[in-house]
Amino acid sequence: MKILSRWIPRLSPSLHRFASTARPRHNAPALAQRLPPGFPAASSPTRRAPQFPRRYQHMASSSKPLSAKDFISSLGKHSTITQGLENVEDVDTTKVITCHTYVPPAKSVEDETKPSGDAIFGGLSSVDEESSAAAETPDYVPSMEIFPNSSHRDGSIYSGTDDWKIDYRIADRNETWLDAMMFSDPTDCRMYNGTCVSHSSRHMLQFLSLRLAKIPVELGSVELYGYIAARDNLNPLLNYIVNFSRDDPIIVKQGSLINMAGPKRGIELVGTILIEYDMKIKAGEHESEDLQVIDGVSYLDNIDTWDRSPFTLRIHGDCGAIDVGVSRLNFAYEATIEVVISQVQSSFSMHLGCFTSGLHEEIRLFDGAIGESRGLKRSVVAVASDYQMELKFKVAADSCIPAEYCCCFEAKQHGHATQEINTGFALIAVKVTWSTLIEDEE
Template identity: 65%
Template sequence: MATTSRTKGKKELAKPIDNGEGEVRRASVVHDGGKKHARKNVVLLCGEGPPSELSDDDEEFARLEAAAYRDYDCNYPAEDVDPMDIFPYSTHRDGSIYRGEYSWKKDYRVAERNETWIEAMMLSDPKDCMFHNGTCWMHSPWPMLQIFSLKLAKIPMDADSVELYGYIATRDVLDPLLNYIVNVSRNDPIIIKQGSLIEMTGPKRGIELCDTTLIEYDMRIKTGEQEKDDLQLIDGASIVDDRSTATKCLFTKRIHGDCGAVDITVSRLDVAVEATIEVHISEVRSTFNLCVGCFTSGLDQEIQLFDGAIGESRGLRRSVVATVIDTWMDLKFKVGSGPYSNRDTEHCYSFKAINHGWTSQLIKTEFASILVKVTWSTLSMSNM
């Protein structure tokens, strides 16, 4: 079992750089015998009941939906994870998601396939701030949805691993166009085993959650040369709302499909801001393994931002995480020489959530220099 060495946190190993607006605190931790990073226990509550119906003016749709949910409950009996409700007439493979005049399809413009035009960090340095007691009240925190993990819960029984492709995305009131959480091409599928995490490459910007947010998905298992022969993992659309979820509490739902299931773990975070995390590695002296994890808003589940080998100077993919204002976002950098190394070192830094601004931290390791920059922004609500 791998053990980790303790870093001293000397000034020459980690030099904070910021614009005078952010706060950062540093810590070094030890992993002993593979035990989890010690953190304060948090009581977690689960969202209860199905999401509220978006179409309350269509009795026929309501009747069909209720029947579909009854059939759904019969097909997927009680398990360790509650099933996520899936809208009827929301599948992509047969095109039913694009047909019909149901209000949720109109509200979230599901026929439009473009990616959201809104970028992250749009209000990281606004020029029209108005302050009271040192806090900007012109650009306020907002209820947000944070997706913590996606796990491949079930695959066909005769498969050890599968080639997975497709997408999972959100649509919110801020901008109903697709905000991808996962988007994998069939030409470059990911090879993954049952029980493994699905790497999240998004979101592109923070996910708004005031009333309801739609989660849309079409994930498939590649089986051969022709797409028509591929197996459907999950296909449809669901919603998360702010009435059946408790703020700052994690809950997990299982999205069932024809040939498997995906577990999604999320939390509603009220009065939250958007943290954009950028990591750049330089002065690489030898190939090493890097794992970057994130804890947000006092919750004890880690969001995996990166896990892979670094062999040359490069920037990592930008990550966007929701954080409750005035709480701490913790970033954990685990550095080691390889998967069988017995001396992995962790560097932990905490960044306090503010309305606007940025903070940087330079980490010096035996393998390379790691510069992390966290940029804070409220959501741009001007188009609502």
């Protein structure tokens, strides 16, 4: 593993904002951004993972989900979605998928020797698969550097004048006010050779998975609560990846995946972003009795990461550790996924996974039971331009052999695409809305 210790020159978020990662129009090399001097020298937390062959490309917030009725009716309203997009590109027409058997990508010898990140869609149940994956995980996972004086427990994160605390507005505990789909329906596109040049792709960070790597062995299943959030240069307020209250914790055990509720919007990876976290195990009647799993602030930047090379970092804490799987996606767009299940015939279980940008690693979007018509929570995923996003559904009743369905979506700057899946249990409607993160400066 490459070790790189350094002090990094100051560049505030306001300057990062104008350091465009748009695809160069004249093939000019992008300039790497670096941290302010207030960041402590740290070992490079990443290592380059093997690139996956481009020949195989996977196909395809916190806001309240649409009702089944409203969502289904909206699928045909292309005129409202495409308003102002006449000079950009046509919106996909609705596609109906009756059945599709998923064929996983061919793996290289190197892929076969490393642990799989698929915790749900294999031949095992999700619990057995997670336990098996945890047992096969190597003992050593690179550690994520934790800043000194960044603890919530002792309040040190709120004191001092460290540059990173000022530049990233650490004292501001509000959630990012920027939402997804900000430029999905623009009316001010400037066109060049049929391409919109007003809204460009950006380098983005994609969270692939969170896993409870270690807890005190005698605890077994635990009630976990707290949050993990990103602070980027687009808007440094909290963009939650997970956020569970003490009154509504999740029950997990060592090796289990943690369901990701976020991010609320795409995460820009230009220069440096902060990862802030404070997660505990509920251990008693009062919060003072709880066990601190992880607590602090770490960073990731675009200097020591590589395009579409997934890697895992471990955040260590007093009473456990959490593994964070991420990937940098160059020249990416934001995809907002909305799923509505209607015409439910009988109760069934459903797993929904997402593959993005040709990566083998799966992002778990849903894993649970469906008993009535409902909409799932909205999910936001980064997709590299010139690639596809694939959604894989796995549905089954009781102990029956599950049926698999896949729908694929080509990455786009703007607009939306819809697809429907007819199963024996229900009708699944999928809507993907495409957007860029920013509007380029004149």
